[in-house]
Amino acid sequence: MASTVLYMSMSLDGFVTGPDDGPGEGLGRHGHRLHDWLAEGALSPKSYRPQERISAQVFNEMMGTGAVITGRRTFEHAGQWGGDHHDGVPIFVLTHNPPPDEPLGSARYVTDAADAVRQAKQAARDRDVMVHGASTAQSLLRERLLDAMEIHVVPVLLGQGRRLFDNLPPEHIELALTRCLEAPGVTHLHYDVR
C-alpha cells in the first residue's frame, strides 16, 4: 500500500522559503540557501541531482514515488514543473478554486485533500506518493492523511519566510523517527506519523 510522504527542505528555524516568495522566486529572498545540499558534489551549483552518496539516496527515493500531491502556490511558483515533476507521474494540485485553464502535462486540479490522496495512492500503486509544499502538508496533517515525512534539515536560521508547520490545531500529532541520515550540509530526518 502506498504511503503519503512529505519531502521538504527546512531550515532549523522551520522555514521552507525566505521572505517574499512568488512566481519565479518560489524559495523567496535568499531562500535558495535551502537547496544548496542538492548541488553537493555536483559540477554545477544549479544541479538538482545531488552526487553525494547519502543525499543522492534520499533524493532517489523521492524520485521513485509514483505520484505527486502539491498545492497551487508551490505548483505555480515552480512554473508547473513544465507539467512533469519526474518520470511523468501524475501530479495532483490541491486548490479551492481551480483555474479555467487545464494545467500542463500530467497535472490535474483537485479540490479535496482526501480525494487527492485517494487518487494519488491509486495512481502510484505500490509506490509512495510524494507530498510537497507547506500548505499541502498542513492540509494533510489536519485531516490525518499524511503517513510520513522526510525533512531535510538545513543548518541555517533563515529568520523570516514561510513556515512548514503553521496553522495547525493544538492537538498533538505524534511522530516516530525511523531514520536519521547525516550528509554534508543537511540532516535527513524520516518520521512516521502515528
Add this chain to the structure above:
Amino acid sequence: MASTVLYMSMSLDGFVTGPDDGPGEGLGRHGHRLHDWLAEGALSPKSYRPQERISAQVFNEMMGTGAVITGRRTFEHAGQWGGDHHDGVPIFVLTHNPPPDEPLGSARYVTDAADAVRQAKQAARDRDVMVHGASTAQSLLRERLLDAMEIHVVPVLLGQGRRLFDNLPPEHIELALTRCLEAPGVTHLHYDVR
C-alpha cells in the same frame, strides 16, 4: 575559553512550550510532552535525570556548565529554580526592568545581554555557559553572542505554543552540525553558530 551553549527541548514544529504558558505551567498546556525524554529509563515519570545512556550523557554535559543565562519569563515560570539551577553556579537573569526584590540564591538580574555573557563566561572559567529560554536565545542570536546550540528535537508536532526561533532578522545565521545523537524519544542535534 567558555562557550555559550543553548540547551532547549523543541518539537519538530519548533515549539518550546504549548499554549498559555505561565507561572506554575512553564511548559504551557500539554507542553510537558517536551520533557518526556528526561524521564526515559527512570523510575519516576517526574524524573528530570534521564537514565538512558545517550540522553544522560547530553544531560550531564548541560549539568557540567559553569553558569546559566536565562530570561526573566523562564526564570519566574520555573519558580526561580529555588535559586539553584545546578551545583550553585551563578544564574544571570536577563530582564529590561529588574524587580525591586533580589532573586533567590545564586541568581542576579542583568539588563544587557553582552554584559550577561561577559559575566557568565568569567564566572564559568573553563566551563561552558548554559543558555536557556526562547527570548534569551533570540537576544543572544541577534547580538551574535551565542556560540552553540544543543537542540533536543522531540518527535511531536505541538501545533501551538511559543516558538524557539522567532523575531529574528532576515539575515541568515549559518550553523554547522557538529553532533547528532539518536536516543529513545529524542534526537540531540548539536550546532556551532558560525
